[in-house]
Amino acid sequence: MKKQTDKVDDFFRKSLQGHIVIPSEAAKAGFLKEAATLEERGKISRKWYFYLSAVLLLVSASIGLFMSRPVQEMKKTSSGNLNSLVSGFHHDNKAKTGITVRPSEHKITERQNRVSTNLIQKSDNRKHQECDKKNVLLAQTAIVQSKEFVKPETYSNIIITYSSTNPPEEPQAKQQAVELQSTVFTKPERKEMTMMDSLKIQQTKSADANLAEYSPAGNPKHGSGSNPKNWNIAIGVYYAPEWMFNTLEGEKYGNNFGIGGTFHFGRYSIRTGAGLSITKGTNELAINYNKYIGNYNKLDSILFAWNETHTKLMPTFFFSNENVWDSLMKVADAKVVKRYTYLQVPLILGYDFWQNDHFSIGLRGGPILSVLLKTEVLSDNYDPGKNKIILINRIAPERIQINWQILGGINTTFHFSHRLGFELEPEIRYYFNSVYEKSAINKKPWSVGVHAAFIVSL
Amino acid sequence: MKALHGEGNSAESMYIRYAPVLLSICLRYCGNIADAEDVLHDGFIKILRNLSTFSPRANGTFEAWMKRIMVNTALNHIRDHSKEKKFLDIDPLTERISNEEPEGTWFDDLAGKISQDKIIEMICELPAGYRTVFNMFVFEDYSHHEIAEFLGCTENNSKSQLSKARGMLRKRLYQFYFKQFEPDEKANRQS
Numbered sequence: 129m130k131k132q133t134d135k136v137d138d139f140f141r142k143s144l145q146g147h148i149v150i151p152s153e154a155a156k157a158g159f160l161k162e163a164a165t166l167e168e169r170g171k172i173s174r175k176w177y178f179y180l181s182a183v184l185l186l187v188s189a190s191i192g193l194f195m196s197r198p199v200q201e202m203k204k205t206s207s208g209n210l211n212s213l214v215s216g217f218h219h220d221n222k223a224k225t226g227i228t229v230r231p232s233e234h235k236i237t238e239r240q241n242r243v244s245t246n247l248i249q250k251s252d253n254r255k256h257q258e259c260d261k262k263n264v265l266l267a268q269t270a271i272v273q274s275k276e277f278v279k280p281e282t283y284s285n286i287i288i289t290y291s292s293t294n295p296p297e298e299p300q301a302k303q304q305a306v307e308l309q310s311t312v313f314t315k316p317e318r319k320e321m322t323m324m325d326s327l328k329i330q331q332t333k334s335a336d337a338n339l340a341e342y343s344p345a346g347n348p349k350h351g352s353g354s355n356p357k358n359w360n361i362a363i364g365v366y367y368a369p370e371w372m373f374n375t376l377e378g379e380k381y382g383n384n385f386g387i388g389g390t391f392h393f394g395r396y397s398i399r400t401g402a403g404l405s406i407t408k409g410t411n412e413l414a415i416n417y418n419k420y421i422g423n424y425n426k427l428d429s430i431l432f433a434w435n436e437t438h439t440k441l442m443p444t445f446f447f448s449n450e451n452v453w454d455s456l457m458k459v460a461d462a463k464v465v466k467r468y469t470y471l472q473v474p475l476i477l478g479y480d481f482w483q484n485d486h487f488s489i490g491l492r493g494g495p496i497l498s499v500l501l502k503t504e505v506l507s508d509n510y511d512p513g514k515n516k517i518i519l520i521n522r523i524a525p526e527r528i529q530i531n532w533q534i535l536g537g538i539n540t541t542f543h544f545s546h547r548l549g550f551e552l553e554p555e556i557r558y559y560f561n562s563v564y565e566k567s568a569i570n571k572k573p574w575s576v577g578v579h580a581a582f583i584v585s586l
Numbered sequence: 587m588k589a590l591h592g593e594g595n596s597a598e599s600m601y602i603r604y605a606p607v608l609l610s611i612c613l614r615y616c617g618n619i620a621d622a623e624d625v626l627h628d629g630f631i632k633i634l635r636n637l638s639t640f641s642p643r644a645n646g647t648f649e650a651w652m653k654r655i656m657v658n659t660a661l662n663h664i665r666d667h668s669k670e671k672k673f674l675d676i677d678p679l680t681e682r683i684s685n686e687e688p689e690g691t692w693f694d695d696l697a698g699k700i701s702q703d704k705i706i707e708m709i710c711e712l713p714a715g716y717r718t719v720f721n722m723f724v725f726e727d728y729s730h731h732e733i734a735e736f737l738g739c740t741e742n743n744s745k746s747q748l749s750k751a752r753g754m755l756r757k758r759l760y761q762f763y764f765k766q767f768e769p770d771e772k773a774n775r776q777s
Contacts, residue, residue: 134752135693136752136755136756136759137723137724137752139693139696139697139759140705140709140724140725140755141724141725142697143697143700143702143705144610144614144702144705144706144725147610147702147705147706148606148607148609148610149606149609149610149613149619149622149706150606150609151605151606151609151623151626152619152623155623155626155627156601156605158627159597159601159626159627159630159631160597160598160601162627162631163597163598163601163630163631163634164597166631166634166635167597414642519647519648519649520648521642521647521648525641526638529638565638565639565641
């Protein structure tokens with residue numbers, strides 16, 4: 129419905145066109161003070177995200193380290209007990225004991241192996257001496273102690289062997305050892321046993337699987353994922369190129385790289401870390417301006433002074449240079465290329481559905497938080513020259529400060545050794561909000577990429 | 587560019603560039619310079635806080651977007667400060683306003699002969715209700731329906747306020763014209 133025009137309305141509308149009122153200095157100072165406060169708050173809130181990310185990383189690392197500590201301590205304690213067992217056993221026997229400890233697999237540490245070797249040599253020298261009941265009981269006690277630190281299933285597979293009273297000569301002494309189950313220790317009728325030639329600890333095949341989890345590399349292999357205690361931590365560096373779709377600028381290419389830590393728990397894993405995402409963007413500007421036409425010398429004043437010589441008034445002219453712009457407003461398009469750097473903090477959950485010695489395949493998925501760190505202008509800024517700029521409109525808006533994405537991918541890991549590995553992970557990302565601060569595109573961006581990483585198991 | 591990005595001294599440059607125009611708008615609505623500067627301050631803070639939400643496609647030009655924010659801030663200010671007064675429901679004018687146009691061609695002759703400051707002064711002298719409706723209808727191009735919706739009054743109330751505002755302004759203009767130019771006119775006629 130068209131409005132009725134009125135002479136008064138038109139008069140006031142036309143008369144007040146271009147009317148301005150200069151604000152007071154006090155008002156300006158008050159505004160600038162508050163604007164500075166606002167800017168400071170903005171900086172603080174931006175820093176807050178860094179602190180949060182750092183705290184999350186620290187907490188993740190601390191949890192990982194805390195959980196890895198009990199196993200290392202268990203190893204030390206377990207081996208220490210066994211050493212004390214064997215040492216004590218030897219000491220009390222006054223060199224009359226022969227014990228064979230054969231650490232055939234990885235279960236027993238090297239330190240234990242060394243101790244065992246010493247004992248074997250000593251036992252060979254004194255193989256004909258008797259072993260009294262006290263020693264046997266001591267051995268029993270020590271093994272019971274060590275049982276606290278060894279998994280029950282592992283303990284059940286340990287075979288302790290006693291040699292016969294007249295053991296054959298070396299090296300047959302070890303081979304002719306009579307294997308007895310650990311339960312033998314509990315039998316009271318064995319009091320008359322005079323000599324224990326060797327104590328032999330063997331591990332069966334089933335024990336191998338258990339031992340694998342305590343290997344230095346600690347990589348989950350041989351289906352060890354079924355074991356709930358089979359876990360380790362790996363760190364690595366990654367690079368992930370990314371192609372993004374559904375943006376104002378069409379398809380976009382981005383580079384992501386950083387460091388990450390993965391906590392493996394059997395077949396499951398949690399990956400986090402910190403990385404940078406670098407993308408380029410073009411900002412289109414529509415600039416309204418008045419074209420510069422030229423300049424002229426404006427006569428400001430004329431000063432007349434009496435000249436005695438010429439007996440007349442001599443004029444002095446004072447000019448000032450004035451620029452002239454066209455009153456017609458023109459529009460220019462300009463493009464500014466910028467580089468955006470985001471901090472990325474992923475939290476990726478994983479499940480490996482297939483594993484072998486050198487290879488594993490699994491699914492990965494989880495959220496990623498992106499925080500804009502900085503924006504750099506790569507191209508030259510628009511140079512208006514002497515033209516008078518009236519207005520600058522942004523066609524393509526600025527990038528968003530914080531963005532959430534969800535990632536899904538298929539992970540393939542190649543293990544070069546127990547420690548080193550390489551991950552290759554084709555992935556797809558969905559952005560929960562636009563990458564722009566204000567976007568006219570309703571569709572959410574998504575991207576495809578490949579995550580490549582070198583990993584080192586701790 | 588910095589003014590749009592909120593970087594460096596952008597706030598200051600934006601203020602220097604746009605504050606005079608926006609203060610004129612605030613003064614039209616508030617009626618006095620002190621309130622107008624308060625509204626300008628609040629409006630600029632809103633603009634700074636919402637700079638990131640500005641989009642030329644959705645909001646038009648930057649200046650138009652700022653003006654809209656400033657008008658809304660001014661209207662909120664008036665509404666907040668008139669809660670007790672209920673200015674829109676009470677007609678504060680006791681003088682009779684005639685909508686009949688005085689005779690003669692004085693109105694056409696007045697164009698260009700009166701300063702902008704004087705015109706603003708006339709608007710500022712209007713009662714708050716008249717002034718608000720007049721500003722919204724004439725300068726912001728709102729319809730009576732929109733004005734009524736925003737101010738919480740009826741359309742007829744808005745129309746009535748506008749009509750009275752026009753009558754009052756016409757009367758002031760007439761007084762101004764004959765005070766300033768009538769002696770010259772008489773002299774010209776005599777000569």
